[in-house]
Amino acid sequence: MSDFPKPDELLSNIDRTPPQTDWMDTPVNIRKGMYCYAANPKSVAYTHLPFPHQWNPMDEDWKLPENWKEILHEGFKVRLERFRSFKLFMDICVRCGACADKCHFFIGTGDPKNMPVLRAELLRSIYRNDFTAAGKILGRLAGARPLTVEVLKELWYYFFQCTECRRCSIFCPYGIDTAEITMMARELFNLIGLNIDWIATPVANCYRTGNHLGIQPHAFKDMLDFFVDDLEEITGVRVEPNFNKKGADILFITPSGDVFADPGTYTCMGYLLLFHYLKEVYGLDVTWSTYASEGGNFGSFTSHEMMKRLNSKMYAEAKRLGVKWILGGECGHMWRVINQYMDTMNGPADFLEEPVSPITGTKFENAKSTKMVHLSEFTADLIKHGKLNLDPSRNDNLILTYHDSCNPSRGMGMFDEPRYVIQSVANNFYEMPPNTIREQTFCCGSGSGLNAGENMELRLTGGLPRANAVKHVHDKYGVNMLATICAIDRAALPTLMDYWVPGVGVTGVTEMVANALILPGERERTTNLRGEPLPGMEDE
Amino acid sequence: MKLDKLLSQHKTALVKRWFDEVVKTYPVDTARFLKQQKDPFANPVGRTTLNGLEAMFDVLETGVDREALNSFLDPIIRIRAIQDFTPSQATSFILFLKQIIRDTLGKEFQDPDVMASFLNFESRIDDLCLMAFDIYVKCREKLYQIQANEMRNTTFRAFQRAGLVKDVPDEDSPGLRLISPTKNGDCNK
Amino acid sequence: MNLKYMYSLLAVIVLFLLAYLGVEAAGLELLFGIVIPYVAVVAFIAGVVYRVMGWARSAVPFPIPSTCGQQKSLPWIKPNKFDNPFTPGAVVVRMILEVCCFRSLFRNTRNSIQEGSKLAFQLEIWLWLGALAFHYAFLTVIVRHLRLFTEPVPAMIKMVETVDSFFRLEVLSDVVRIGVPGIYISGLVLLAAVTFLFIRRIVIPHVKYISLPADFFPLFLIFGIAFTGILMRYFSKVNIRAAKELALGLVSFHPTIPQGIGPVFYVHLFFVCILLAYFPFSKLMHMGGVFLSPTRNLPCNTRAVRHVNPWNYPVEVHTYEEYEEEFREKMIEAGLPVEKE
Numbered sequence A: 001m002s003d004f005p006k007p008d009e010l011l012s013n014i015d016r017t018p019p020q021t022d023w024m025d026t027p028v029n030i031r032k033g034m035y036c037y038a039a040n041p042k043s044v045a046y047t048h049l050p051f052p053h054q055w056n057p058m059d060e061d062w063k064l065p066e067n068w069k070e071i072l073h074e075g076f077k078v079r080l081e082r083f084r085s086f087k088l089f090m091d092i093c094v095r096c097g098a099c100a101d102k103c104h105f106f107i108g109t110g111d112p113k114n115m116p117v118l119r120a121e122l123l124r125s126i127y128r129n130d131f132t133a134a135g136k137i138l139g140r141l142a143g144a145r146p147l148t149v150e151v152l153k154e155l156w157y158y159f160f161q162c163t164e165c166r167r168c169s170i171f172c173p174y175g176i177d178t179a180e181i182t183m184m185a186r187e188l189f190n191l192i193g194l195n196i197d198w199i200a201t202p203v204a205n206c207y208r209t210g211n212h213l214g215i216q217p218h219a220f221k222d223m224l225d226f227f228v229d230d231l232e233e234i235t236g237v238r239v240e241p242n243f244n245k246k247g248a249d250i251l252f253i254t255p256s257g258d259v260f261a262d263p264g265t266y267t268c269m270g271y272l273l274l275f276h277y278l279k280e281v282y283g284l285d286v287t288w289s290t291y292a293s294e295g296g297n298f299g300s301f302t303s304h305e306m307m308k309r310l311n312s313k314m315y316a317e318a319k320r321l322g323v324k325w326i327l328g329g330e331c332g333h334m335w336r337v338i339n340q341y342m343d344t345m346n347g348p349a350d351f352l353e354e355p356v357s358p359i360t361g362t363k364f365e366n367a368k369s370t371k372m373v374h375l376s377e378f379t380a381d382l383i384k385h386g387k388l389n390l391d392p393s394r395n396d397n398l399i400l401t402y403h404d405s406c407n408p409s410r411g412m413g414m415f416d417e418p419r420y421v422i423q424s425v426a427n428n429f430y431e432m433p434p435n436t437i438r439e440q441t442f443c444c445g446s447g448s449g450l451n452a453g454e455n456m457e458l459r460l461t462g463g464l465p466r467a468n469a470v471k472h473v474h475d476k477y478g479v480n481m482l483a484t485i486c487a488i489d490r491a492a493l494p495t496l497m498d499y500w501v502p503g504v505g506v507t508g509v510t511e512m513v514a515n516a517l518i519l520p521g522e523r524e525r526t527t528n529l530r531g532e533p534l535p536g537m538e539d540e
Numbered sequence B: 001m002k003l004d005k006l007l008s009q010h011k012t013a014l015v016k017r018w019f020d021e022v023v024k025t026y027p028v029d030t031a032r033f034l035k036q037q038k039d040p041f042a043n044p045v046g047r048t049t050l051n052g053l054e055a056m057f058d059v060l061e062t063g064v065d066r067e068a069l070n071s072f073l074d075p076i077i078r079i080r081a082i083q084d085f086t087p088s089q090a091t092s093f094i095l096f097l098k099q100i101i102r103d104t105l106g107k108e109f110q111d112p113d114v115m116a117s118f119l120n121f122e123s124r125i126d127d128l129c130l131m132a133f134d135i136y137v138k139c140r141e142k143l144y145q146i147q148a149n150e151m152r153n154t155t156f157r158a159f160q161r162a163g164l165v166k167d168v169p170d171e172d173s174p175g176l177r178l179i180s181p182t183k184n185g186d187c188n189k
Numbered sequence C: 001m002n003l004k005y006m007y008s009l010l011a012v013i014v015l016f017l018l019a020y021l022g023v024e025a026a027g028l029e030l031l032f033g034i035v036i037p038y039v040a041v042v043a044f045i046a047g048v049v050y051r052v053m054g055w056a057r058s059a060v061p062f063p064i065p066s067t068c069g070q071q072k073s074l075p076w077i078k079p080n081k082f083d084n085p086f087t088p089g090a091v092v093v094r095m096i097l098e099v100c101c102f103r104s105l106f107r108n109t110r111n112s113i114q115e116g117s118k119l120a121f122q123l124e125i126w127l128w129l130g131a132l133a134f135h136y137a138f139l140t141v142i143v144r145h146l147r148l149f150t151e152p153v154p155a156m157i158k159m160v161e162t163v164d165s166f167f168r169l170e171v172l173s174d175v176v177r178i179g180v181p182g183i184y185i186s187g188l189v190l191l192a193a194v195t196f197l198f199i200r201r202i203v204i205p206h207v208k209y210i211s212l213p214a215d216f217f218p219l220f221l222i223f224g225i226a227f228t229g230i231l232m233r234y235f236s237k238v239n240i241r242a243a244k245e246l247a248l249g250l251v252s253f254h255p256t257i258p259q260g261i262g263p264v265f266y267v268h269l270f271f272v273c274i275l276l277a278y279f280p281f282s283k284l285m286h287m288g289g290v291f292l293s294p295t296r297n298l299p300c301n302t303r304a305v306r307h308v309n310p311w312n313y314p315v316e317v318h319t320y321e322e323y324e325e326e327f328r329e330k331m332i333e334a335g336l337p338v339e340k341e
Helices: A007-013 A041-047 A067-081 A086-091 A104-109 A118-131 A135-141 A148-160 A178-191 A197-209 A217-235 A263-283 A303-321 A333-346 A375-384 A405-408 A416-425 A456-477 A487-500 A507-515 B002-009 B009-023 B028-036 B042-062 B064-082 B087-091 B092-112 B114-163 C003-024 C029-058 C088-101 C103-111 C123-148 C155-164 C166-172 C185-204 C203-209 C213-235 C239-249 C263-281 C282-292 C320-333
Strands: A250-253 A284-290 A325-328 A372-374 A402-404 A481-484 A504-507
Touching: A041 A197, A041 A263, A041 A504, A067 A086, A067 A118, A067 A178, A067 B092, A086 A118, A086 A178, A086 C282, A104 A456, A118 A148, A118 A178, A118 C203, A135 A148, A135 C213, A148 A178, A148 B042, A197 A303, A197 C320, A217 A263, A217 C320, A250 A303, A263 A284, A263 A375, A263 A487, A263 A507, A263 B028, A303 A325, A303 A333, A325 A333, A325 C203, A333 A372, A333 A405, A372 A375, A375 A416, A375 A507, A375 B087, A402 A416, A402 A456, A416 A507, A456 A487, A456 B028, A456 B042, A456 B114, A481 A487, A481 A507, A481 C320, A487 A504, A487 B114, A487 C029, A487 C203, A504 A507, B002 B042, B002 B114, B009 B028, B009 B042, B009 B092, B028 B042, B028 C203, B042 B064, B042 B114, B042 C263, B064 B087, B064 B114, B087 B114, B092 B114, C003 C029, C003 C185, C003 C213, C029 C263, C029 C282, C088 C103, C088 C282, C123 C185, C123 C213, C166 C185, C185 C203, C185 C213, C213 C263, C213 C282, C263 C282
Parallel strands: A250 A284, A250 A325, A325 A372, A402 A481, A481 A504
Antiparallel strands: none
């Protein structure tokens, strides 16, 4: 009898107890599925970013520049001087733990280094070692540790497991914002060429062609022309978008994901229909631009400088075309950049007019300096003034919920406008639980340039808290459509739903608007923009 | 049928211990959070696991309703399949229940009736573990499938619809990778 | 064994012995009663100024407030004035809520949910309550101690004292014999809160995991201060008149060492000095930092008012001209308007 190992002995041979060592003594274990591939050096070189080189996170040798420590030290120092936020956030954390369980990556992975406080401590330990008296004298007692290659790898691994969603920051008694710390960390990696491809290549594309996919101007136009054909089939009306049109009233900029990736494409078709309606009924002249054809700004996931370089196109194009003001489409981090950075970086936009809706006369006081209005603000205003002819019953086959995207939520505060729009164009709407929406919304898990294919486990674990809340309303109210105002959400959430909550689709808010919008002279619609039969038309 | 009675009597304690053991497969500092945070939306992993274990225990007691078991087991395995676990680590928690019952009800096994039904019960647990393994493999397949298809389902399909598929992969386009991720997706290798 | 707090505990014990033996055995009253307090106060003031100046020297290039409520946009949408403050006045209210009520920390507690019939309270509300209790008790204790540095004692301070020792006046005055001092609630609350914050750090695994020795040191030190204070007041009575003489001497720059204050007083004073001197070099600076936090102290009118970045520098951009140069033929072919045909 005793010759046989007991079953639990066998089990205990399977190592299921995680290491109980202090975090500083727990070396990083770079796991496949959790990281994004290294940047293609060609992309890094195209935008003249430092140290383009071929490397692989799984390799022992990351082929760092010889003086990488000095570069990082200098870079750190400069950023402490340039950003009070950074210096303050390095200094004042008391490790109270309020943020610890607020991160979707911690909730989903259970990895303690994904607690926001610990993610920041990874970098703070270096700060203390290099820049504080206490750290220099007391060393580890004061929470300091020297920067080694191992530590660098750990920093890289975990700062590319943060989506800069800012959820932790609203719970912090000092407003410490991990997004800010992550941005700094990524700027530092950028200095020694440790970029990821999913960010660096879109950045290079966007710089060159104006959009992330590297689509050249004629193809961009082709793509919209095909939507025009589709729309004619559905509505019987041929819409005529303007491109690069000088003297138009408004320049419209949206993330290129809407133009090129399902289901964003349907949102894009929604924009086209809405602008056509406004032109036909009210004579509003909106133009698209192929040069500034990207609202999203992956530069903001690289460095503040790269953010500025990409963002500059918006004002430059508005100036060249001589429009009155700019209208921005449904995008997440694009709106963080517009709302909190654009005016400072590339303003003042004194060549534009303070935005006024020519249809309702509403002055957008809140955008009077930046001169850029969010489409949801614009549409909500139109609907409130009864300027759109809507038939919400066309969306009756949908039971909707709304996912607040991180950046418009915690970097802008846009909650009620999209909700008002949705509830005006659709009849079935249910909210997710209160601690998962509005300012407490959970990230899709794929933001800040992490929506690659190779880090799917990371994305799915990070998206679990969001999906779990969707599952709740799916089970309880039969919700079958998740509306959102972010292009990354539209790209990432279908995948997330496919794994966690099959049976729930993803849509943009303007797609819903366009479904409900009755165009002058349209024929009776039998399908929605996706070509699916409208409610009551299933048999035709 | 004495075992049934014993199991229902000790249900709360047994499930609690089972849950505790499962939670121990996570780092200590995470374990507390998984146990203590009662809000299912703030703590999907912990609550999904606890609810699943409870429900499965009920089903096991009464027999083997495969469909019901599957529906309770699936959410737990779905989570563990993408977390930092080996296949055995992800599924072996089912077997913990055996040892927990032995520890808790050990002295009752003197009774041959109880012993016999316990052996029977253990086989059900074994069955459940195999089901867990099936689900695990399905989840991993799903993972690879969505990984492979994501681009196809989004970008590629949009291009295809627009008839642009042939035009785009011209040699100097840096956007290549987005269109055919398998071709030069991992530029390191 | 958790070495993290052992180091800190050991440090505080050594400090205790230093002061106790220094006065009791070596007779260094002059050092502990006069020299060290002056040094500590100078270190505190210079250190705090240095740190705050250090932060102030760093630029605030971008307005990055966290928006925790509905923005002000269309006139018929009700904005959340204080969680998304549009005006400087609203920012002041937000900061007051933040500094005085720990508003963000309170946000934690909103998640407690109904489980069965009873409300499932979460540990988080205790963090908020504990933190509030700790900070307010500390503040009261400090205000109360001002009586030692003032002559005559201002009415404000006397009032704080009266309120603080409310307990005695209401309940015990008839029963307890004359001469027992009023029980100061603040001292006991401080001791309890500091104990709670310590226990929290060693009992809750994830808080334990993130804690550094530097997190335990101030807790032990403050525990030591509160403990010796209570000891002096209720048990080993010190000569309060002598203590006041010493304090008044220090603030009027005519320091003297009165007789018969007792070593516990010197330990108490030494702990306070260490805390003062340690303050600027530690996380305790969060007291000053919270006012400077750019995610909280900036108005959320970032699209209405332009924020200026002091180091904004020109960057390399890809101009429209360069773009058209590269794609002109294709643009013309597709019927897109161009600048140069």
